[in-house]
Structures are given as structure tokens and as C-alpha cells.
Amino acid sequence: MQEPNSYFLFPSNLYASAEETNILTILGSCVAVCIWDPITRIGGMNHFMLPLWNGNGLASPKYGNIAIKKLIEKLENMGVKKSNMQAKVFGGGEVLETSSNNFIIGKRNISIAYEMLEEYKIPIMSANTNGKLGRKIIFNTRTGKVKLHYINQTYGKR
């Protein structure tokens, strides 16, 4: 059996593929949303660092509201119907000490993911969020399965 391609997803980027691909990423307070279609077996993932674009800089998928919208659009362009899409949400840990901050980035990242997926009526099949640890995840775009592995703090700065 041939090994599927691997793709390392950097923060602020997104990737989707119709070929079987293992999309890997490392999450700290960032959140990654994996969207998969069980019919066409096409899947994609984003990796955003902040919840909302506030008009600063470029409107890039560094921001949750843009990253989720762009991922859905990209999959739709690849022929996936929105009604078939299923989502999985990961990350949003509190890897950096933010006790003094009222606005815990990780939590806000998670909540924007939930709000937007609900708005688009995409069901969340599973999620692994919050906590104090960073995560490595591998998303297989053919099977829709996500493997998750906790990592210690020093890696989880993103």
C-alpha cells in the first residue's frame, strides 16, 4: 500500500485535498478546524491564531472568522456540498500563562469555531479542545480520522 502524502500546515494557512493526504499541524492556543465530506472523501484543515479579523493588516486565515469561511469556500470549489460537511475542532489550549488576561485567546478561538460552524449548519462530530497542553494532530483527508498526540508546553507556543 502506498503511503499517503504528508503536508505540514503552518499557522495562518489552510489546506484541502481530494487526494489522500495526512495534514499535520501543531497547536497551542491556536485552533484547527478539520472539515470532511464522507461522500466525496475530500477534506481540509485550517489553523488560526486569533478569533476575529479586526481590520488590521490583511484579511488572512490567521483569524478564525476568515479561516473557517475560506476553508468552507475552498471545499465547495472542490465540489463538496455544504450539507455533507462534517467538522472536527482541536486546540485552543492555555499553553501560555494568561491568568491576568480577561481574554483567553484559546477559549475565544474555540468559541468562534463553534459559533461559525453552527451558523453554517455544519455538525461537529468530535472535538478535543481546552486544557493546558499543546497538541499535534494528523488529519487523514480520505478517512476523515484525526490522530491526536499531546505535547508538553515548550512546543505549544503557537
Place this chain on the structure above:
Amino acid sequence: MLKLTDKELIQELENRFIENENAVKELKKLTEELKGVNVKLEESEAIKTHFLSHIRNEIINPLSSIIGISKNITHLPQEKLYKIINFAEIIHNEAFELDQQLRNIFAAAEIEAGDTNPTFSFIDIESLLNEEIETYQSRLIQKKIEIDLKFEGITLENSRQLLDETKFRLIVSNILRNAIKFSKEYSKIIIELEFSDNHLILSIQDFGIGISKENINVIFDRFKKLDNSINSINRGHGLGLSIALAYVNLLNGKIDVISELNKGATFIVTLPIVEKETISDPTAILDDFLFDSETVEIF
């Protein structure tokens, strides 16, 4: 039913008060943010309209002059062939301008599409900087600007670093371009490169018109030009710095700006030095999953 002592009750009430206070504070901050976003949305609509006319100027004007001048060359009589050098220079300048604009437009489109994974390779930073300066030579001569290079402590060995070449070039070129654009005639630009604490620090200082305090925060916004008049002598459409910042962030670095109105501006780019081992290698991560299979969860 659990019985609470008065003390516990008071404690609980106090806690609730604090929580309430925090919630109000948070709400206030969010409302402030929302107000800011609202203003920006209004602006963005106006900018969009402006953008189209800018693009038209930026792309069609250079193209027309390239077409016009090259046609002139083909009709030049034998005795005036010496003029070709001047014409070629104009064509080169216009084409160079166009090239820069298009590079920025495509880079912005890629960043906004989330398609900007960095690719690292070993490059010689000193020669890269010299090459970038060289591309602006004719503009520098035109404005009589002197470039002062300060590469202290840079050796043949440490000048070779792992960098994303295309992105670093565009970062340097956009900041340098601005420095030249806003410099006065007969002034100078100081370019300083140093390594400290596992970071590469590149600072580009001009002595031009500078940026006021209230404007420093908006210069990185897309399509933002502080001088928005269409006849402005300064070309470009305000994408350059937003691209530079997005790229620097992607490479885990930061840009600091020190400036005072009419005294010039200094842009300081700080990037972490990348070690070969720390580059995220998909196969290494996959190996982690194979060897630590008992700690892997499947969703």
C-alpha cells in the same frame, strides 16, 4: 440542603461582585473593539472604490508608457539611435514598478487565501541585501540618496542562514521601497544588520517625512496610504507594509517602527534564526505518532 455560614455567604457575594465587575470590564473592552471595527468597515468600502482607480493608475499607466516608448524606438531614425539608452531606462523603470506592484498583489492574494507555507533554504543575507539595494539603484541616483550599510559582526559564516528567500526578499524590498519613497532628496538611508540572542535584526532607517504617533498603528493596514489623493507623487496602493508584516509574523518575527513626523522612520525587523533541526518535518512528526502509539487518541 447545604447550610452556609454568614461568612461563606459574604465571601460568595464578594466573588460574584468581582466576577460581575470583570464581565462589565470585558464587555466595555469588546464594545470599544467593536466600535473600532465599525469605523474600519466604513473605511474599507471607501478604500475599495479608491483601490480600483489606484490599480488602474498603477498598472495601466506604466504599461502605456512601455508600449508607447517601445513603439517610438522602432520608428527612431538612424541618426537618433543614441536616444535608445534613455528610452530603455524609462522602459526599465516602468516595468520594474509594474513588477513590484504585481508581486505585491499576488503575495497579498496568497496570504489571504492561506497559501503561504514557508520554505526554508540556506541563503547569504548580506548578498541578498546588496542585490535588493542594487535593484533600486536608479531610483537612489535619481533622488541622490546615499545608502549607509552597517554590517558589523557579520562574517561569511553567520551571513548564511536558513530563510524563506522569496518572503524575506519581499519584506526587505517593501520596507526599502517605502524608505526611498518617503526620503527627501540628498538624504541617506541607514541599513543595519546584526545577530543577537539567536535573532536576526535588520533595521532600515530613513530621514524622510516620518509618521505621526497616531498613524503608526494604521500603516500596516491593507490599502492604507496616509496620503490618499490620487495625484499623490508617491505611487503604490498601500499593500507593501501589510504584506511585510504578514510575512514577518508567519516567520515568527516582529516589526517595530520608531518614527517622528518630519524626522524620518526606522523599521526594525526581528526574525528568529532557524536551526535546521527545528524546521517542522512532516516525517519526523509522523514518526512520533508511530513510536508513541499508546498515547495517541483517535477522533
